[in-house]
Amino acid sequence: MLTKMPLEEARGLPFWRRPVSLLFVMAMAMPIAFYAWYALLNNFVIEVADFDGADIGLLHTVREIPGFLAVGVIAVIIFVREQVLGMVSLVLLGVATAFTAWFPSLNGLLMLTFLSSLGFHYYETVNQSLQLQWLPKDRAPQVLGWLMAVGSATSLVVFVLIVLMWETLNLSYNLVFMVSGFVTAAVALFCLFAYPQFDSPTPQVKKMILRKRYWLYYALQFMSGARRQIFMVFASFMMVEKFGFEVHEITALYLINLVINIVVAPMIGKAVSHFGERRALIFEYVGLVLVFLAYGGVYWFGWGVVIAATLYVIDHMLFALALALKTYFQKIADPADIAPTAAVAFTINHIAAVFLPVLLGLLWLVSPGAVFGLAAAMAFVSLALSMLIPRHPEKGNETRFSQYRTVPGE
Secondary structure, eight states: OOOEEEGGGGGGSOGGGSHHHHHHHHHHHHHHHHHHHHHHHHHHHHHTSOOOHHHHHHHHHHHHHHHHTGGGHHHHTTTSOHHHHHHHHHHHHHHHHHTGGGOOSHHHHHHHHHHHHHHHHHHHHHHHHHHHHHSOTTTHHHHHHHHHHHHHHHHHHHHHHHHHHTTTTTOOHHHHHHHHHHHHHHHHHHHHHHSOEEEOSSOOOOSOOOOGGGHHHHHHHHHHHHHHHHIIIIIHHHHHHTTOOOHHHHHHHHHHHHHHHHHHHHHHHHHHHHHOHHHHHHHHHHHHHHHHHHHHHHHHSOOOHHHHHHHHHHHHHHHGGGHHHHHHHHHHSOGGGHHHHHHHHHHHHTHHHHHHHHHHHHHHHHOHHHHHHHHHHHHHHHHHHHTTSOSSOBTTBSSTTOOSOOOTTO
């Protein structure tokens, strides 16, 4: 129980107990609670808690505060191993999700959302760090693609069960939240005690670091967090508020996304490996500019539900290309910087997320189309930044302005 093991010795373990297998189990555990919550959230807050656009914006602002505080992971891993912190964070996500329907008020939902989000963001921070430490650079894009596919497959099972059983069995919000939350918590506890504690070959720096040579990665993370919030908060909210989607209908839309992602994510991993991070990210951001402008057209020109749903699916597909940002950092980073930089990057990613949802929630009440217009502008800035990534990024060649050299401490 909690036995330590050097990473290189893990090859002698049974396949199911190896580090990569643990990454896959974790990839399956997190979506059970998170995506059950995500599938039900918009209908729950409208039907039960009587939310409007400003309320949902405030809720998502609170949800992103733990992401902004992800830099605190650096302080925690001084005392707690990353692998243990990841499992404990998953337990917190599961338990907080389980009790969501017990507090159907603005204040109650803000409290439970904060706790579940704390678990989610600390888990994601540690998970990203472990992925980049445990996966070899030459295989990372492909394995990350498969991890995304497995997570999508798990989410698909969750959504299929909701679609098939919601009306048939007259399910309640409380039952779905409880079951999904406790399953995630149980799997996390199993992982905590069933797997050895793997020691990476390079000890991680356990203090906050900001290096000048990572500036482009920081900038891309900031812009990614800003535009991601508009998709996460307002794209699905639009489907419920404007087009009257019910729980089983919005969940069916998620299902389409997941089926496509299961097939496409491994292909995206191969594409990133073949074409490189620069081309992959340029393709993503060009697509996002067009998609967000088209979202605005749904409001400005009265385009119908079919176009809106199609855009939602395309939007979700493009976000899968974000794995290229992970592998870009893996290539330019000092191995010892991965854990602290993962925490710093999550905080940078969530700077805009803390204030954007509530401000854009107020703008939504005036002009929903303008919200998507701002998202297109953010995606365009990301596009400009992605063009600065070199064709073959590495330490000393972090941007197209870099010389092939490394200055100590930068």
